[in-house]
Amino acid sequence: MNFGSSLVEKAVEEFSRLPGIGKRTALRLVLHLLNQEEVEATAFGEAIIKLRKDIKYCEQCNNISDLDICDICSDLHRDHSIVCVVEDIRDVMAIEHTQQYRGVYHILGGIIDPMNGIGPGDLKINSLLAKFATNEIKEVILALSSSMEGDTTSFYLYKKIEPHQVPVTIIARGIAVGDELEFVDDVTLARSIINRTPYESVLTTK
Amino acid sequence: MNFGSSLVEKAVEEFSRLPGIGKRTALRLVLHLLNQEEVEATAFGEAIIKLRKDIKYCEQCNNISDLDICDICSDLHRDHSIVCVVEDIRDVMAIEHTQQYRGVYHILGGIIDPMNGIGPGDLKINSLLAKFATNEIKEVILALSSSMEGDTTSFYLYKKIEPHQVPVTIIARGIAVGDELEFVDDVTLARSIINRTPYESVLTTK
Numbered sequence: 011m012n013f014g015s016s017l018v019e020k021a022v023e024e025f026s027r028l029p030g031i032g033k034r035t036a037l038r039l040v041l042h043l044l045n046q047e048e049v050e051a052t053a054f055g056e057a058i059i060k061l062r063k064d065i066k067y068c069e070q071c072n073n074i075s076d077l078d079i080c081d082i083c084s085d086l087h088r089d090h091s092i093v094c095v096v097e098d099i100r101d102v103m104a105i106e107h108t109q110q111y112r113g114v115y116h117i118l119g120g121i122i123d124p125m126n127g128i129g130p131g132d133l134k135i136n137s138l139l140a141k142f143a144t145n146e147i148k149e150v151i152l153a154l155s156s157s158m159e160g161d162t163t164s165f166y167l168y169k170k171i172e173p174h175q176v177p178v179t180i181i182a183r184g185i186a187v188g189d190e191l192e193f194v195d196d197v198t199l200a201r202s203i204i205n206r207t208p209y210e211s212v213l214t215t216k
Numbered sequence: 217m218n219f220g221s222s223l224v225e226k227a228v229e230e231f232s233r234l235p236g237i238g239k240r241t242a243l244r245l246v247l248h249l250l251n252q253e254e255v256e257a258t259a260f261g262e263a264i265i266k267l268r269k270d271i272k273y274c275e276q277c278n279n280i281s282d283l284d285i286c287d288i289c290s291d292l293h294r295d296h297s298i299v300c301v302v303e304d305i306r307d308v309m310a311i312e313h314t315q316q317y318r319g320v321y322h323i324l325g326g327i328i329d330p331m332n333g334i335g336p337g338d339l340k341i342n343s344l345l346a347k348f349a350t351n352e353i354k355e356v357i358l359a360l361s362s363s364m365e366g367d368t369t370s371f372y373l374y375k376k377i378e379p380h381q382v383p384v385t386i387i388a389r390g391i392a393v394g395d396e397l398e399f400v401d402d403v404t405l406a407r408s409i410i411n412r413t414p415y416e417s418v419l420t421t422k
Binding site: 013015016020021023024027029030031035037038039040041043044046048051052055056058060061066073074075080100102106 | 218219220221222223224226227229230231233234235236237241243244245246247248249250252254257258259260261262263264265266267268269270271272279280281282286287288304305306308309312
């Protein structure tokens with residue numbers, strides 16, 4: 011495509027590098043920005059530059075943060091003896107949104123995915139294991155995706171945590187609230203029967 | 217949503233102002249940028265700032281340009297006596313892509329759309345009419361969308377150009393190449409019969 015302007019071409023190229031954005035969408039976004047006031051387009055550009063330059067990662071859990079320790083880890087009202095292991099910060103946001111969890115997190119920064127060249131060495135596993143040195147951790151909750159890569163990572167972590175004699179739990183796999191039984195896949199349905207829970211637990215978590 | 221970082225929050229907010237991008241997509245894009253090298257994220261932000269700050273609009277046709285006169289208007293091999301009137305630069309790109317047009321353009325910067333508060337005064341109509349002062353224009357082609365607003369704008373322009381005694385044409389409305397007759401709407405089908413063209417014209421534009 012000939013854009014008639016190298017500035018537009020460059021901006022379209024940059025936008026179309028983002029996941030899920032093709033050349034056509036990129037052009038639409040660029041034309042939208044051109045129609046904005048200069049101060050607004052500048053604010054947008056500066057927000058992106060600042061984001062990457064000034065972002066900090068929590069020294070304890072790896073969460074994004076404006077300070078050296080994130081809001082969750084510095085919250086004394088939370089239970090620091092329970093650590094929930096997640097893949098990335100989106101999972102933290104999702105779990106926080108439920109308002110059901112009062113422990114802290116450990117963000118791996120990915121999952122073991124050999125097909126994409128991601129091995130255990132690329133993840134924040136050592137800093138997780140270092141937490142067990144003080145005997146303050148009472149439980150580790152594995153909250154990874156229920157994919158092959160997620161299950162592999164969960165198993166790998168379980169084997170690594172086992173020698174530290176810290177109880178490891180995994181979030182329940184089962185039928186989603188609102189799902190109809192007849193449309194649920196076999197594996198999930200089988201797991202939901204094997205991992206059945208006392209009916210009282212349903213009553214208390216309502 | 218609690219992002220845990222004001223930088224992320226700000227970036228998500230800026231992204232979700234773009235058309236067709238919601239909070240969830242914005243967060244996905246922001247996390248993608250966080251995973252990039254700092255130099256890449258900075259290049260992205262700078263491309264946007266530069267785009268809006270340094271962009272120029274062609275003094276003759278209103279097209280985006282790196283210089284005061286765009287590539288098309290400064291091309292001496294093009295026919296400057298034919299002016300194709302379009303809504304925005306995407307239309308220029310689309311027409312250029314066909315490689316069938318060798319005249320120049322005039323970009324209105326929108327169409328008359330009273331529902332969204334856009335009147336003739338908001339469009340570059342005066343600079344179009346000023347082009348007729350020199351008697352060098354032999355034809356004006358109206359290439360606007362086939363919507364109610366597009367048709368209204370075409371009619372408005374026709375009435376404004378009429379006193380200058382410059383021939384005005386409009387791009388053909390008809391059945392798109394590849395369309396099946398039975399699925400074409402009545403108005404288009406009726407127009408395609410009224411505006412039927414000599415069969416030879418099909419043979420020469422192949």
